[in-house]
Amino acid sequence: xxxxxxxxxxxxxxxxxxxxxxxRQNGYEATTMKDIAARVGLTxxxxxxxxxxKDFLLLSVLEIGLEHAxxxxxxxxxxxxxxxxxxxxRMIATHIIEVADNTAVGAAMVFEIxxxxxxxxxxxxxxxxxxxxEFIERREAFFRRRDVFEGLxxxxxxxxxxxxxFRPVDAGIVTKAMMGxxxxxxxxxxxxxxxxxxxxxxxxxxxxxxxxxxxxxxPAPRQETSHI
Amino acid sequence: xxxxxxxxxxxxxxxxxxxxxxxRQNGYEATTMKDIAARVGLTxxxxxxxxxxKDFLLLSVLEIGLEHAxxxxxxxxxxxxxxxxxxxxRMIATHIIEVADNTAVGAAMVFEIxxxxxxxxxxxxxxxxxxxxEFIERREAFFRRRDVFEGLxxxxxxxxxxxxxFRPVDAGIVTKAMMGxxxxxxxxxxxxxxxxxxxxxxxxxxxxxxxxxxxxxxPAPRQETSHI
DNA sequence: GCTATAATCGAACGGCGATTTAATTCTATC
DNA sequence: GATAGAATTAAATCGCCGTTCGATTATAGC
Numbered sequence: 001x002x003x004x005x006x007x008x009x010x011x012x013x014x015x016x017x018x019x020x021x022x023x024r025q026n027g028y029e030a031t032t033m034k035d036i037a038a039r040v041g042l043t044x045x046x047x048x049x050x051x052x053x054k055d056f057l058l059l060s061v062l063e064i065g066l067e068h069a070x071x072x073x074x075x076x077x078x079x080x081x082x083x084x085x086x087x088x089x090r091m092i093a094t095h096i097i098e099v100a101d102n103t104a105v106g107a108a109m110v111f112e113i114x115x116x117x118x119x120x121x122x123x124x125x126x127x128x129x130x131x132x133x134e135f136i137e138r139r140e141a142f143f144r145r146r147d148v149f150e151g152l153x154x155x156x157x158x159x160x161x162x163x164x165x166f167r168p169v170d171a172g173i174v175t176k177a178m179m180g181x182x183x184x185x186x187x188x189x190x191x192x193x194x195x196x197x198x199x200x201x202x203x204x205x206x207x208x209x210x211x212x213x214x215x216x217x218x219p220a221p222r223q224e225t226s227h228i
Numbered sequence: 229x230x231x232x233x234x235x236x237x238x239x240x241x242x243x244x245x246x247x248x249x250x251x252r253q254n255g256y257e258a259t260t261m262k263d264i265a266a267r268v269g270l271t272x273x274x275x276x277x278x279x280x281x282k283d284f285l286l287l288s289v290l291e292i293g294l295e296h297a298x299x300x301x302x303x304x305x306x307x308x309x310x311x312x313x314x315x316x317x318r319m320i321a322t323h324i325i326e327v328a329d330n331t332a333v334g335a336a337m338v339f340e341i342x343x344x345x346x347x348x349x350x351x352x353x354x355x356x357x358x359x360x361x362e363f364i365e366r367r368e369a370f371f372r373r374r375d376v377f378e379g380l381x382x383x384x385x386x387x388x389x390x391x392x393x394f395r396p397v398d399a400g401i402v403t404k405a406m407m408g409x410x411x412x413x414x415x416x417x418x419x420x421x422x423x424x425x426x427x428x429x430x431x432x433x434x435x436x437x438x439x440x441x442x443x444x445x446x447p448a449p450r451q452e453t454s455h456i
Numbered sequence: 457g458c459t460a461t462a463a464t465c466g467a468a469c470g471g472c473g474a475t476t477t478a479a480t481t482c483t484a485t486c
Numbered sequence: 487g488a489t490a491g492a493a494t495t496a497a498a499t500c501g502c503c504g505t506t507c508g509a510t511t512a513t514a515g516c
Contacts, residue, residue: 180412
């Protein structure tokens with residue numbers, strides 16, 4: 001009957017951050033409400049004051065992560081004073097730095113989407129009809145936004161191809177390759193590793209830009225051709 | 229007390245294939261022994277005749293998938309009559325075709341490694357001390373083999389750089405990018421999609437090869453530089 | 457201070473899933 | 487055709503997890 005004497009009021013955002021972190025380590029199914037609650041000094045029951053269910057909590061985590069990522073990338077896409085290659089380079093680098101910096105949200109984006117799709121909820125159980133409808137709606141909105149996110153990269157690639165700056169490639173597949181490489185960073189990157197986040201970002205961005213440029217670029221590339 | 233009149237004797241391999249398939253759809257934690265058993269017309273209890281535990285089952289799935297992949301790639305690495313670019317191209321394409329063809333094993337490789345690491349087993353519970361030791365040992369062997377797999381790609385990149393065929397890049401990071409892009413195929417690829425597995429494989433392989441080649445390649449690239 | 461509301465808690469409920477057990481059926485071999 | 491071992495099963499165990507509920511405490515506005 002007693003209650004924790006600690007400071008009250010853990011806000012929604014703190015819970016979401018903690019959840020993202022636990023989720024990255026354990027995955028949705030293996031993560032218990034107790035785990036998440038413990039990270040913010042609460043009990044599992046308390047979480048239900050902030051979120052309707054575990055599914056809604058996962059959904060919220062993914063939503064803020066995705067919106068954050070889109071918000072950072074969109075301005076870069078529209079920096080029309082820069083050539084496509086430079087815009088794309090910055091987009092890739094920006095996102096990778098973000099993923100390396102906050103692997104929680106990044107990795108969650110990779111791994112937990114399947115859990116979201118398989119979310120086994122039905123109007124029965126506790127959930128209200130309205131709650132069920134809300135979940136379905138928000139989940140579909142999320143997938144639409146994910147397509148938007150991917151579209152940011154696809155757009156700039158197409159633009160570069162049309163302007164002749166990039167060689168003609170299948171923009172869809174190249175985009176998928178980028179997504180995979182970028183997402184994967186959240187899985188293997190460790191802050192204690194050989195390279196920093198920005199360093200990794202630069203190398204990867206360079207790799208993809210190089211794969212898109214024509215064989216005869218305008219500015220001479222600074223590079224030795226041969227060395228033992 | 230009765231028993232299924234169906235054909236008896238479901239062999240180990242059939243179970244592993246079924247498990248890989250269910251695993252890809254649901255993930256390790258969300259997959260029940262009952263799910264796997266149902267795919268091969270058995271009950272959950274029957275699986276324990278073939279595997280010591282769910283953890284061992286997962287481990288076995290990953291082991292065969294990885295060995296299969298390595299076996300297909302190793303010959304290509306050692307085809308020294310071909311230039312590095314061609315060898316790498318074939319390695320990438322081969323693996324992507326494999327992943328697209330058998331998304332089960334491919335996706336499992338991506339997703340379930342975390343479950344493997346977090347496998348919450350201890351000598352207590354049912355597990356024997358010996359069983360526990362065996363699991364730990366096999367798991368570490370698996371991770372070593374995974375490094376070998378990744379090393380196949382890293383090696384050929386380094387070789388190409390040393391021979392001057394590839395431009396100097398950070399082989400480690402480029403390899404990670406390849407791993408991410410390749411693994412990701414198992415997540416988004418659908419046989420009913422716009423492109424076939426081999427088509428996807430060719431485009432992706434081309435993308436990465438292009439990112440490695442020097443600006444002045446020996447054979448003239450066949451490509452229009454500009455088009456409206 | 458009083459009251460409404462927000463935030464939290466302990467405890468209990470209900471279900472499900474991994475695993476065990478003991479029994480049953482198949483299959484091959486002698 | 488008896489027997490041993492392999493393969494399978496139903497049923498029970500045991501623990502955990504999501505969720506609910508009623509009660510308790512903090513906080514803010516009056």
